[in-house]
Amino acid sequence: xxxxxxxxxxxxxxxxxxxxxxxxxxxxxxxxxxxxxxxxxxxxxxxxxxxxxxxxxxxxxxxxxxxxxxxxxxxxxxxxxxxxxxxxxxxxxxxxxxxxxxxxxxxxxxxxxxxxxxxxxxxxxxxxxxxxxx
Numbered sequence: 649x650x651x652x653x654x655x656x657x658x659x660x661x662x663x664x665x666x667x668x669x670x671x672x673x674x675x676x677x678x679x680x681x682x683x684x685x686x687x688x689x690x691x692x693x694x695x696x697x698x699x700x701x702x703x704x705x706x707x708x709x710x711x712x713x714x715x716x717x718x719x720x721x722x723x724x725x726x727x728x729x730x731x732x733x734x735x736x737x738x739x740x741x742x743x744x745x746x747x748x749x750x751x752x753x754x755x756x757x758x759x760x761x762x763x764x765x766x767x768x769x770x771x772x773x774x775x776x777x778x779x780x781x782x
Contacts, residue, residue, distance in 0.1 A: 650715070657711035657777045662704065664776060668769045677765055680758045714777055733778050741770050 669677050678684060717732070749763035 653781060654708070654711055654715060657714065657780060658704065658707045660776050660780065661707040661711065661773050664773045665703075665707075665769060668765075668772070673765045676761055680754065680762045680765075711777065714774070715781065730778060733774060737771060737774060741774075742767060745770065 717736070745766045746763055749759045749766070752759060752762060754762065
């Protein structure tokens with residue numbers, strides 16, 4: 649049962665990312681990072697597809713760490729798992745995303761949009777995975 653949940657968590661991360669950085673915020677995101685869908689050469693398209701494998705592996709790692717953390721928290725912590733998830737989000741994920749945005753070299757309006765898009769995606773993905781393991 650554990651491996652099925654792990655694979656499901658990875659798929660959830662991928663699907664949420666596809667929707668988040670596609671139909672929902674894709675235009676803004678491409679504008680911020682300077683990407684375009686028009687005039688993409690076959691080499692660029694292959695490079696994009698090649699980045700999907702490391703992305704999938706990173707999502708697998710994130711899901712595995714989340715599951716292991718969840719198991720540890722359930723068995724050793726006095727805090728409920730949701731509280732620990734919130735603490736991890738606000739103490740690790742959010743500051744790292746803020747630093748990435750601040751040092752991106754983009755104009756301030758783009759910096760905050762980039763931060764909000766990334767932070768929203770991470771919060772939603774973690775919340776959905778947490779609900780799956782609740």
